[in-house]
Amino acid sequence: MGTADGDGTPAGTRRRAARPRRGASMADVAHLAGVSSQTVSRVSNGFPGVTDETRQQVMAAMRELGYRPNSAARALKRGEFRTLGVITFSLSTMGNIRTLEAIATSAAQQGYAVTLLPVAVPTQDEVNGAFSRLGELAVDAVIVIMEIHLLDAATVSLPPGVQVVVADSDAGDRYTVVDTDQVGGARDAVRHLLNLGHDTVWHLAGPEDSFAAQRRANAWHTTLTEAGRRPPPLVRGDWSAESGYRAGLRIAEQQDCTAVFAANDQMALGLLRALHERGRRVPEDISVVGFDDIPEAASFLPPLTTVHQDFPEVGRLCVEGVLSKIRRPGQDPTGHGTTLVPTRLVLRDSTARPRGGDGQGARPRS
Amino acid sequence: MGTADGDGTPAGTRRRAARPRRGASMADVAHLAGVSSQTVSRVSNGFPGVTDETRQQVMAAMRELGYRPNSAARALKRGEFRTLGVITFSLSTMGNIRTLEAIATSAAQQGYAVTLLPVAVPTQDEVNGAFSRLGELAVDAVIVIMEIHLLDAATVSLPPGVQVVVADSDAGDRYTVVDTDQVGGARDAVRHLLNLGHDTVWHLAGPEDSFAAQRRANAWHTTLTEAGRRPPPLVRGDWSAESGYRAGLRIAEQQDCTAVFAANDQMALGLLRALHERGRRVPEDISVVGFDDIPEAASFLPPLTTVHQDFPEVGRLCVEGVLSKIRRPGQDPTGHGTTLVPTRLVLRDSTARPRGGDGQGARPRS
DNA sequence: CCAGTGCATGTTTACGTAAACATTACGAGC
DNA sequence: GCTCGTAATGTTTACGTAAACATGCACTGG
Known part of the structure; x- marks a missing residue:
């Protein structure tokens, strides 16, 4: 890429006009730092085999150009997106929301993003559609938050290589399930x-x-x-x-x-x-x-x-489960089955002994 | 890719063992259908210039191989991800949740996915971090749902070419804002x-x-x-x-x-x-x-x-705003500023005339 | 003093897709 | 009958990254 060209238009301007440039590429950084793009790659990924001095130069060039790795290229090369998909019905129930939030947080801690896949109308067709769109979605694995009975026939259209964990459901024999007890x-x-x-x-x-x-x-x-x-x-x-x-x-x-x-x-x-x-x-x-x-x-x-x-624990376990599936390429040692998250009874003021009751074994209320 | 090779291992098996294959590529489909991969691309994108007969063959091959377009390659080539990022604090307030849901639904209707970018602790550092991670995130534009005052200093680190719409905030002079009235x-x-x-x-x-x-x-x-x-x-x-x-x-x-x-x-x-x-x-x-x-x-x-x-309307307008920004490459004709969504007073049973009040102009309650 | 060793860095290539360009084939018009 | 135009399809290339492989250089030990 030259610094200027014949028609008087500054280089890059036309490209930016045609399609807004995302940012500098590795090649640009490499050029500025006077190294090869491979060295930039090594710095970008924190790999060894780079002198401290070179590393500093490259990082300076990155800062100057505002370089950000292109996640599409990275995903294409690495074969993974570092993204989890979450299929859910309307977020109207508190449980789904809290679970989703916990999933997003846990995923972020593991360096994964979360893509939301809302299924508007909970019909079998819609669910199948969501599962099939999944195949072309930039997603490494899927967590399904779905409490109703529509999961059964959707199995077939699951794209290969995409792992699934299900929250709040049964189907523990076919999927890995995490659920409240x-x-x-x-x-x-x-x-x-x-x-x-x-x-x-x-x-x-x-x-x-x-x-x-x-x-x-x-x-x-x-x-x-x-x-x-x-x-x-x-x-x-x-x-x-x-x-x-x-x-x-x-x-x-x-x-x-x-x-x-x-x-x-x-x-x-x-x-x-x-x-x-x-x-x-x-x-x-x-x-x-x-x-x-x-x-x-x-x-x-x-x-x-x-x-x-x-709910936070449910979300955390979903992420953990799905990531462990991704990370061990072979058979999942945990197998399918259901992980139960225990509940806790919170005593407040809406319960008491019945007026005429004998109250044997009752705990005194504060 | 041959059907078998010298060492007796079926082709593809070793690759699958090394890294679980995502699925068939265009080349595989093209090979099976007896056409070039470009023709497969045309079919995949619904472009003209393909005989019905050829199209049928290609589609049959796609079905047989379970072909799904690779979104990473697609995004790399096209320069867009068809994904919106949503930055939000904890989803603990009902408004954020409802807005998020509406955003996801509207985005889906427009063929866009939604990636969640949770900011755990609402500190300036965290917000800046979220904005900077954004650059390497597979996202075409960003909607920020953030009601508190942390947006100001975060401006700088916004990656170029990423449009922003803000819900539930002010800052209407620097960002496009959609908010309830x-x-x-x-x-x-x-x-x-x-x-x-x-x-x-x-x-x-x-x-x-x-x-x-x-x-x-x-x-x-x-x-x-x-x-x-x-x-x-x-x-x-x-x-x-x-x-x-x-x-x-x-x-x-x-x-x-x-x-x-x-x-x-x-x-x-x-x-x-x-x-x-x-x-x-x-x-x-x-x-x-x-x-x-x-x-x-x-x-x-x-x-x-x-x-x-x-809230659904707020979400819808956020998506609309951000997509219109993406789609017109030049200057945004709507400019920055704030779009207000009207509210509606719902009368129920928690209001009445004061006991000693004169009640002039009061509407009778049912 | 020179082969050997290891480390820093450069070069080539492939990932899967789609734009741009190239090539066929077939029918219409002179 | 030959050229030209058009529609269908094929070939080349580039997107940005990172693995695999190649190079070159400095230092070590015999």
Whole structure:
């Protein structure tokens, strides 16, 4: 590249006009520093075999030209993008968001970027489309945050060589899965209420097509049955506070109901409002336990006892899992299967002994 | 690439063992289809000048080999990545999340992917670091979702040719900014309370280092002053429900306070709890207005009157703005400046006329 | 004093794609 | 019948990087 040419136009200007130049290349840096581009490459990657003096010269040239490695060329050469893809439905649920955030943070620490692949409408076609677009996406591996049942038929179109880890799902036999210990959390919630002396516990469940909702409901049922209690009819919501409110209006009618386990905090919020409107006091008349421990849960009326999920840990494990798959080229020694992240029951003010209860084994509340 | 070679190892196997092959290249497809790789390229990009018959053959070969274009090579050749970068702090605020989601969706519709660039600790160094890492990131343009004052000194390290649009900030003179009409929203909230007959309106503000909080507070102050009312002392929170609760305990002491405008819904939630605990009824004793209209706001106790923000529109406009910058190579005709997205006051049950108020001009509440 | 050794640096090449240019083939027009 | 034009396809090359290989130079030891 000359410094000027015949038509009076400064060199490079025309190119910049045609297509904005991204920046200086290795060749430019090499030229300025008076070395070969290979030496620039070595400096750029921190490789040995370069004199300190040369290194300084090259770095000075880099600074002067504002050199930044071209990631496309680098990816092409190295065969990897240092980028993880995250497929997710709408970021409307708190859990997905927190998980995503943790994934992005963990990935950044490992030198990986995160590309978001939103699936607008959760239909099978959309999911398949996302998986197939993946093949031409600049991504080394994929983490799927998807709680509903659409993963099955999508397997086929997975491009080869792209590893997958799934958060918040089952399918542990076909994919590596990282998930909150839904069963343990739900069991803790129900046992807490039973220990306080409640005869039984109602359940305000999440939508039918959600794996998480399904497992929380199953665990609720099992725990009650194992304790020799008869499970009341299951009440279903759709995760939203509004659905919790509607369900709550019905639950308030049940005079024998003294304890409710809501499958998430938003529905618990709606439930609290319905109970309040109907004059059922919480926790004096009815105890309520939520799930998730969203930041606002401590400010509900009353502050909500709930099952805390460790989303950052879920995200971290997803990244760890997927990177370990990338890094060992051969068979994955951990194999498929599910990694469970434990939950923690956070006691606040929405649970108490039933008025007429005997309270055997109940922990005193502060 | 032959079908077998001398040592009995099937061709390609050794390569796959050394480094997992990403997939077939154009050359492989071309070989199978019996055409040149250029023809494959034409088919791949939907260019004219290919017989239907040839096109069919090529597509068949693509299917058979599971061919996916290599995006690194494509990006290198074309000089663009078809990817937008989004720089953001922790995704803990609902607004950022909703905006991000809208950005991802809009970008996807335009054929662009979105890469997340989380900035862990919001220090100047971190922001500068994020901007500088950007240069080697596979990104054509950047959208910054950042409400605090750290953008100023970061300008220098912006790599050339990378366009920026900023959401939720000011700096409209140096960057293109898309933002919610904070001033209009706050004014509507305050006027609504004044119209109901309240003498004045207290303000529960967000943190000092937030542009949005600052502008909402300014608009609150201006609106009161313009209406000839004396603004009460400003109460400050940090966006969290917990801080709203603490502030609410203090506000509950003010016997002359009949109306509060909270700078977001989370703080309003904490405020509601504090007022309830102190026996101040909402809306009979004190009216409360929030800001954001988070989904749960309709399920608060009582359902919250609040200022609705159109986050999807903000995200859409960010993408539109940044893509228009990319697409017109020369000067941006829209120039820098700020695009405001209007808000909408959503009336629910947390506001009413003051008990002793005259209520002139007040709209009747349902 | 010269082969040998090791280190700093340069040269060649390939990664996969697509623009630019080159080459065919086939039919229309004179 | 021969040229010209056009459409279909092939060949060359460049994008920026980094691995593999090549060179050259200084110092070491016999």
